Structure formats: C-alpha cells, structure tokens
Amino acid sequence: xxxxxxxxxxxxxxxxxxxxxxxxxxxxxxxxxxxxxxxxxxxxxxxxxxxxxxxxxxxxxxxxxxxxxxxxxxxxxxxxxxxxxxxxxxxxxxxxxxxxxxxxxxxxxxxxxxxxxx
Amino acid sequence: xxxxxxxxxxxxxxxxxxxxxxxxxxxxxxxxxxxxxxxxxxxxxxxxxxxxxxxxxxxxxxxxxxxxxxxxxxxxxxxxxxxxxxxxxxxxxxxxxxxxxxxxxxxxxxxxxxxxxxxxxxxxxxxxxxxxxxxxxxxxxxxxxxxxxxxxxxxxxxxxxxxxxxxxxxxxxxxxxxxxxxxxxxxxxxxxxxxxxxxxxxxxxxxxxxxxxxxxxxxxxxxxxxxxxxxxxxxxxxxxxxxxxxxxxxxxxxxxxxxxxxxxxxxxxxxxxxxxxxxxxxxxxxxxxxxxxxxxxxxxxxxxxxxxxxxxxxxxxxxxxxxxxxxxxxxxxxxxxxxxxxxxxxxxxxxxxxxxxxxxxxxxxxxxxxxxxxxxxxxxxxxxxxxxxxxxxxxxxxxxxxxxxxxxxxxxxxxxxxxxxxxxxxxxxxxxxxxxxxxxxxxxxxxxxxxxxxxxxxxxxxxxxxxxxxxxxxxxxxxxxxxxxxxxxxxxxxxxxxxx
Numbered sequence: 375x376x377x378x379x380x381x382x383x384x385x386x387x388x389x390x391x392x393x394x395x396x397x398x399x400x401x402x403x404x405x406x407x408x409x410x411x412x413x414x415x416x417x418x419x420x421x422x423x424x425x426x427x428x429x430x431x432x433x434x435x436x437x438x439x440x441x442x443x444x445x446x447x448x449x450x451x452x453x454x455x456x457x458x459x460x461x462x463x464x465x466x467x468x469x470x471x472x473x474x475x476x477x478x479x480x481x482x483x484x485x486x487x488x489x490x491x492x
Numbered sequence: 493x494x495x496x497x498x499x500x501x502x503x504x505x506x507x508x509x510x511x512x513x514x515x516x517x518x519x520x521x522x523x524x525x526x527x528x529x530x531x532x533x534x535x536x537x538x539x540x541x542x543x544x545x546x547x548x549x550x551x552x553x554x555x556x557x558x559x560x561x562x563x564x565x566x567x568x569x570x571x572x573x574x575x576x577x578x579x580x581x582x583x584x585x586x587x588x589x590x591x592x593x594x595x596x597x598x599x600x601x602x603x604x605x606x607x608x609x610x611x612x613x614x615x616x617x618x619x620x621x622x623x624x625x626x627x628x629x630x631x632x633x634x635x636x637x638x639x640x641x642x643x644x645x646x647x648x649x650x651x652x653x654x655x656x657x658x659x660x661x662x663x664x665x666x667x668x669x670x671x672x673x674x675x676x677x678x679x680x681x682x683x684x685x686x687x688x689x690x691x692x693x694x695x696x697x698x699x700x701x702x703x704x705x706x707x708x709x710x711x712x713x714x715x716x717x718x719x720x721x722x723x724x725x726x727x728x729x730x731x732x733x734x735x736x737x738x739x740x741x742x743x744x745x746x747x748x749x750x751x752x753x754x755x756x757x758x759x760x761x762x763x764x765x766x767x768x769x770x771x772x773x774x775x776x777x778x779x780x781x782x783x784x785x786x787x788x789x790x791x792x793x794x795x796x797x798x799x800x801x802x803x804x805x806x807x808x809x810x811x812x813x814x815x816x817x818x819x820x821x822x823x824x825x826x827x828x829x830x831x832x833x834x835x836x837x838x839x840x841x842x843x844x845x846x847x848x849x850x851x852x853x854x855x856x857x858x859x860x861x862x863x864x865x866x867x868x869x870x871x872x873x874x875x876x877x878x879x880x881x882x883x884x885x886x887x888x889x890x891x892x893x894x895x896x897x898x899x900x901x902x903x904x905x906x907x908x909x910x911x912x913x914x915x916x917x918x919x920x921x922x923x924x925x926x927x928x929x930x931x932x933x934x935x936x937x938x939x940x941x942x943x944x945x946x947x948x949x950x951x952x953x954x955x956x957x958x959x960x961x962x963x964x965x966x967x968x969x970x971x972x973x974x975x976x977x978x979x980x981x982x983x984x985x986x987x988x989x990x991x992x
Contacts, residue, residue: 391777
C-alpha cells in the first residue's frame, strides 16, 4: 500500500504542484486548502504532514501543537513549510519534526519526505 | 658757552616744551580744537583738518559755531561750552550725530575742558562713526544668530562634561514638551530616554567627551512630556576646549515622522517580498515538475529549457531574500543561527556551487586552515557566495578567481581576488553602501540591486569580524573578511540585537 501524505496550504497552486510531484513519486496525497484541517488529518491518518505556517485563518503553529499533544496524532511526522525566514525557529517552537523554506527544490523536498517515510 | 648755561637751558627747555606740545598736537589721531574765551578757534590739529576736510584758513580765528556752514551750532553744545570757563566745568563724552555736507553723517564724542591757568578751552572730538556702525552690525549679527537658534525647529542644549545642562534653547519645549527650566533641572540631558536608549546614547556621549572637537550622531527614543515616545536625532559636538563655548553642544530634533515612514517602508518590503515568494514557490515547483516530465518523455531540449528557467527562478528568489535581509538589518531583526562548523568545507562547498554556474572562470582555493568556527553557517555561506559571484561578474574578461584562507590573531582571514574592472579610488568608500553599483570603464552598470555587499558587510559585522577591500581600477579587486575563531558562544550568550 502507498504511503499517505497530507498537504495543507492555502495556496492552491502550491498544493497542486506538491500533489503532482509527490504522486509522481508514488505517494498517495490528500490536500487541505481551507478551514481547520485537524479533523481531516485525524480521519485520514497520514504517514506525513506537510504544514504551511501561515494558512489564512489558521496558524500552522497551533495546528502543529495540537496534533503533537494528542496521543493518536502525535506520532505523525510534521514538516513545516514556509516562506518565512525564521521557519526553523518557528517549527522548533511548535514541536514540528522538520522544516523546509519556500521556494524549495523538488529534490530537496523528496529527500526530506523520504527521511520520514521509510 | 660757560656763563650762559642757565639762560640757555631755560630757553632750550621752553623751545623743547613747545616742540613737545606741537609733536603731540600733530601726532594725536583724534581731532581737537583750542578755543579762546569767545569760542574762536585758536588752533586745530592736523587730524581735525583731515577728518572734517577743511583747511587752516577756513578754521583758525573763526567762531566755532560758524565753522563749516554752522554745522557746530548745536544748542546743547553751546550750553556746555559756555559753562566751561565761568564754572570751571568739564564735559565728557557728549555724543553728537551730525550730517556733514562734505563727509556725510558722523557720530562723535565731544570732550571739553579748560586748559590749565588759561582762558582757553580744549575741545576734543572723537569720531566714533565706525565703531558705532560695527556695534550696530555686531548687534544685528547677534540678533540674527540668536533668532536662528531660538526660532529653529531644532533644539540646542549646552552641556558640561558631567552632563549638566547649562543652556537650552526655547525650541526645547517644541521638541520634547518640557520647558527650558524643567529641562535644565534634569540631572542629565538623556534622562528622558527609556533605559536601553539611555544606555546607548550615554555610551556615545562618553566616547565624545574624550575627543575634543569631534562630533557624534545618535538616534534614540525619548518620552515626551505628554507621555508618548518620540524619536530624537542628536548631533553632539565636543567644544569643551573652545574658549568661546566651553561645552558639549547638542543639537537635536524630532525625527518620529521619518522613523515612522522608514518603518512603513520596511514593513512594506517585508510583506511584499514574502508575498512574492509564494508564487515563486509554485512556479518553481511546476517548472521542476515539467522538467521531470519532459525528461521522462525524452524531450531533452524542453527539459534543458526548464532547467534554465529554474536557474533564473533561483536568482529571483535570492533577490527577494536580499530585499528581506535588508529590511531585517534595518529593523534590527536579522537573527543568526550559530553552529560549529568546519570553515574549509564551507568554502569548498560554496566554491563548488559557484563554479557550476561560472563556466568561464576557474575558481582556485589556494590554502586551508583546518579550523572550526562558531558562526551562522548559512549566512557566512551567503557572504562567500556574494564575494565569489561578484568576482566572476565583475571580471568578464578574466579566466580565474583566487580564494585564500589564512589565520591571523585568532581570526579566520578570507580573501577573494579577481582580475576584473576594479573600483575607481573615489568610489572605494561607497562599496559597502546600500544600492551601490560600480560602473565599468564604459559607464555601464552590471545587473543587480546593489545589496549583496551591504548585506555581507552587515553579516560579518554582526559576527564581530571585519570586511574590507583593495582595488585597482581596470586591474581587479580583492575582498577580505575576518571572523573571530570561537568554539562556543560568548559569555552571557550570543550577542543579539535588542529588538529580537
């Protein structure tokens, strides 16, 4: 069975590009571009979550903290994605497993994904 | 000669006295007249003739009031003169202003007295026209400078070496809300600044008082009497050893408006560059996706084109990053992520990356130091990238770039040498300024925002290092920087900007 990745970002273009890239590498991808994604994440149970820090209306940091504080979701690896230069600091504070700065290269992204999905 | 000695001596004495008196009369630069009891002129000195442009014939034996078209016929003078002989009076410094036909307006001080044991009056006339004019001029200058200081929007304060305010200009109240008296009662002129700012400006003040004649500029916050904070720009000049001033002169103004605009500008660039990054991210992702797809289908040309597009997108995103970095420098928000790393490896990796995109140049690393340093690896890498890409960019006709690493006084010393267009001597000082771009011999500029070296110099400065260059126009440039070799953070943590 294919590994599942959830992509959350309010920018539909990025979500679409990421979906194509990840699918072409054989992953199953679920996306979320608006609203609170927590319920969907719980339901979908991804093997990895790519989480944008600044989703309109939603703060990626809060989502990350909440997921990391619940037994059933705390083991989902979370990679924070942002155009913010302080992504590293922000993701550490939120308890994310890793971070990647926008704009990123495909290879860089796929390498990082591989690190968390074996 | 024998028996006639006594008589001869007395005649000699008399003759000597007359000659002596005549000499005085002739040499005294002030005009005077000797009048008899009826106020006729007995004699006048050469200075009188000179000053009033009259001759002996026009003057001697004439009634003083009739001289020069009755110009001395002044009622007060009559009263004064007529009282001298009968009442044995003296008058001093009687000021007279008179419009002479020949010589124009004169202001004079008249002094008169009876000449000892004679019925003669000595009337001395001091021409003070020039002095009066100078006084008037000086007064108007003083008034003008006074007005400049007092009406100026800038406030001025004079301060002693101990920080006591001895003078405050009226604009004090316009700038900080406190009256001159209230301001002078403060124990020092920086009392109104919040603690951090006070510390900063006091340090500058202390530096200033050590160097006579020097000046310093400081921008800091101050709490206005009404309670809000304002930004003050101060220019302080050490005039302690100037005998006319003997104080520190502080000239300051409210620059809150300017600061606000700067903040708006920085916020705008910050938001704009963040917003620009989002579409760049998706364009970059799609480009790479397409590149993979074409590669898969075997369309080599399209795949190459997309690779080139990706390179251009990297340039675009590094320009956006430069803009973001500049706003971070200016708002004091540039954060550093210190780690311990091997310097040689970073240089080798960075040279490798720049070499890939620099086909015409061979970048040669000439030495190694085998040292670890504690610094922000990514940002030092950015400095190296900037220096290397500049070296390549500004030496279009050269074939190589030399990289040299050495150690001196517990510092890493790094240099990047090119054989390109160089920088004219007059522009050397501007190289690290924001938006500076050197022009080639044809006057053309090279592409770029002119931010790379500004950012690089700031990064090195924040690592307590130094950055400088040597350059010869049309021969090439060598850029140097140093970073202290440290294996752990400074005591008390890493020096962070107060805004972080």
